[in-house]
Amino acid sequence: MRIATWNVNSLNARLPRVEEWLDYARPDVLCMQETKLADAAFPTMAFSALGYESASHGDGRWNGVAIASRVGLDDVTRGLGGPADDQGARLVAATCGGVRVHSVYVPNGREVASEHYEAKLAWYAELLAYLERTYKPTDNVAVCGDFNVAPEDRDVWDPAAMVGSTHVTAPERASLRALEDWGLVDSFRLVRSEDQLFTWWDYRAGNFHKHMGLRIDLVMLSRPLADHVTYALVDRNARKGKQPSDHAPVLIDIDV
DNA sequence: ATGGTTGCGAAGCAA
Numbered sequence: 001m002r003i004a005t006w007n008v009n010s011l012n013a014r015l016p017r018v019e020e021w022l023d024y025a026r027p028d029v030l031c032m033q034e035t036k037l038a039d040a041a042f043p044t045m046a047f048s049a050l051g052y053e054s055a056s057h058g059d060g061r062w063n064g065v066a067i068a069s070r071v072g073l074d075d076v077t078r079g080l081g082g083p084a085d086d087q088g089a090r091l092v093a094a095t096c097g098g099v100r101v102h103s104v105y106v107p108n109g110r111e112v113a114s115e116h117y118e119a120k121l122a123w124y125a126e127l128l129a130y131l132e133r134t135y136k137p138t139d140n141v142a143v144c145g146d147f148n149v150a151p152e153d154r155d156v157w158d159p160a161a162m163v164g165s166t167h168v169t170a171p172e173r174a175s176l177r178a179l180e181d182w183g184l185v186d187s188f189r190l191v192r193s194e195d196q197l198f199t200w201w202d203y204r205a206g207n208f209h210k211h212m213g214l215r216i217d218l219v220m221l222s223r224p225l226a227d228h229v230t231y232a233l234v235d236r237n238a239r240k241g242k243q244p245s246d247h248a249p250v251l252i253d254i255d256v
Numbered sequence: 257a258t259g260g261t262t263g264c265g266a267a268g269c270a271a
Contacts, residue, residue, distance in 0.1 A: 009271085010263055034271090036263075061264065062271095108271060202271085204260030246262075246271080 001071065001097055001256050002027045005144035005217055006238070006249035007105070007200070011035040011066070014245055015043055021238055022050050025251060028071045029096045031103035031144040035064035042066065055094050063088035065105050065145070071097030084126040087119055091127075098256070099225065100135065104145035109166040117166060120148070124175035128182060137183025140256075141222040146200075146247065148216055149176050151186060154195040155215035167214060185226035187219045187252050192232050199234050200247045208239055219252045228255040 004027040008014040011032060022030065035042070035058050042056035053073035058064030067073065074095045079085040090105045104127070109120035127143075135141050149172045153159040162168045180186070188197075198213030207213065221229070231253035239248040 013263065034263095062269095110270085202260080203262050206260090243262095 001029065001099065001254045002251060003029045003031075003099075003101070003142060003144065003219060003254065004249050004251040005031040005033070005103070005146075005219055007033040007146040007217060007245060007247035009034050009036075009245040009247065011037050011043065011064075012041075013243065015046060017238065017243065017245070019046060019050065021235070021249060022052065022068070025235065025249070027251060028069065029099070029101055029142075030068045030249075031101065032066045032068070033064075033103060033105035033146045035066050036060070036062060037064050055092055057089045057092035059089050063090055063105055065090060065092045065103040067092055067094050067096065067101055067103050069094065069096040069101070080123075080126045080130045082126045082129070084119075084123045087123055090123070099140045099142050102141075102143045102145070104143055104147070106146060106148045108148050109172070112164060112166055112169055120166075121171055121175055124172075124178070128175075128178050131179070131182055131184075135222075137222055138224060139222060140225055141184070142225060143179070143184060143220040144218070146216060147176060147218050149173060150214045150216055151176055151218070155198070157196065157198065157212040157214065167216060179220060183222050184220035185223065187221045187226055187229045188215075188232045188250060190226060190229045190232070197234055198248075199250055201239065203246050217247055217250050219250055221252075221254070225254050225256060229253065230255050
């Protein structure tokens with residue numbers, strides 16, 4: 001199975017790029033974030049024309065997540081089922097090719113110690129509780145998306161410049177580690193150990209070309225899936241050219 | 257350098 005995740009930063013603005021990317025990367029499953037579309041506006045036909053079923057969870061202007069699959073898409077659920085769902089449409093799940101797939105868009109947090117930062121940590125806590133009550137770590141579970149946390153300093157363009165900023169604080173990294181302690185694996189790192197492999201670059205100031213970015217988009221896999229990862233890639237080409245998202249897609253191959 | 261850019265929607269907010 002080839003599974004991918006991509007924060008598209010408006011599916012309406014990005015649909016041509018997404019169609020082009022599906023055409024050549026041919027993932028079995030693509031998780032998208034920041035679709036910024038209500039479910040009624042989701043371009044279902046554009047995906048079906050390429051052979052993909054799709055599921056969307058969005059309420060319009062901000063946030064919004066979706067899954068496209070060409071290996072089946074069943075038993076769609078939306079949200080965490082708790083108070084953190086007040087923070088917007090940030091999770092959609094479906095069963096695709098024998099894997100329980102989740103597309104997640106973790107809150108940004110804005111400023112450390114702000115109410116938004118505290119809400120981000122609460123969202124993580126509810127995600128963990130959701131996993132604990134819904135699955136066993138031995139199930140085929142994939143949680144893919146924009147986690148808005150760089151797991152380690154090697155995932156940051158300049159760790160010294162980022163000290164005290166969101167995305168790298170100890171509580172945020174501990175939230176991610178708690179998911180790992182439950183049983184999810186940052187699959188990219190199973191096959192890519194190099195420093196400075198980023199998935200997001202600020203639009204401003206030419207940060208992409210200056211290699212000033214963060215690795216915050218992850219494919220987290222339960223152990224039964226992680227044990228069969230064969231390949232991983234950040235497709236930087238998708239961050240280039242005309243009207244790119246500020247995120248690049250991450251692609252993982254699993255021999256299942 | 258408290259800058260810079262993009263998307264949405266039509267001014268300012270979020271990222």
